[in-house]
């Protein structure tokens with residue numbers, strides 16, 4: 001019997017960086033479920049119209065994508081993996097269009113921000129934000145735009161039949177985005193995890209967070225990320241989102257048991273296999 005392709009919900013359309021990240025994690029034999037918002041990707045999972053969500057959570061230049069932390073907490077689907085994708089940005093034009101013809105460049109705000117240095121030399125070109133990189137490329141194709149170019153990836157150039165006018169126009173070549181993969185409870189497989197994403201609160205008193213961090217250290221857990229987010233409507237209260245990595249599963253188990261005593265609303269958002277970030281060039 002033929003195996004069903006995993007249905008992966010992404011914010012954006014085919015050939016966006018979210019689809020590229022999904023290909024990197026699952027391989028290319030997937031069914032991409034295009035969505036208008038991150039919230040809608042979670043709704044698709046909830047309604048069983050998708051098997052997985054892949055969602056950007058931080059970028060090496062733009063930093064954390066804060067609203068997505070709240071989605072993790074509110075929907076409570078387990079994180080089952082992560083993937084780091086180098087973001088390579090090209091200038092894509094309708095076939096035949098020359099650089100001198102360009103009046104407008106359109107892309108996702110994060111992509112535009114990463115190419116600002118390139119456009120410093122061309123102040124007459126107007127930057128216009130779009131919903132996602134691939135949607136901008138598609139618009140150039142569909143509307144046969146001859147004065148507007150898009151910033152997008154090589155997948156978009158191929159799918160929307162655009163010429164690559166300039167390759168790699170990003171200001172910083174060590175630019176990557178980290179994506180999380182979530183699924184619903186039913187189909188989580190038992191894996192030998194070596195990384196976890198946690199969320200908790202601590203009391204507003206001296207050393208409360210330090211106590212928790214010391215427990216990680218005492219059990220040889222490496223904290224690879226910490227992010228705080230205010231608790232809605234509560235002054236001076238924060239959710240702490242923490243990623244930890246370990247070599248010895250037992251050490252992790254003991255640390256978690258201890259931390260439970262020093263935190264409130266402790267949540268394991270997911271335990272999964274670590275995917276190393278790309279090395280600096």
Ligand SMILES: O=C(O)C(=O)Cc1ccccc1
Nearest residue numbers: 016017018108110132133177
């Ligand atoms: O617009 C896209 O293609 C996305 O998937 C969002 C995005 C944009 C730039 C870097 C990483 C993700």
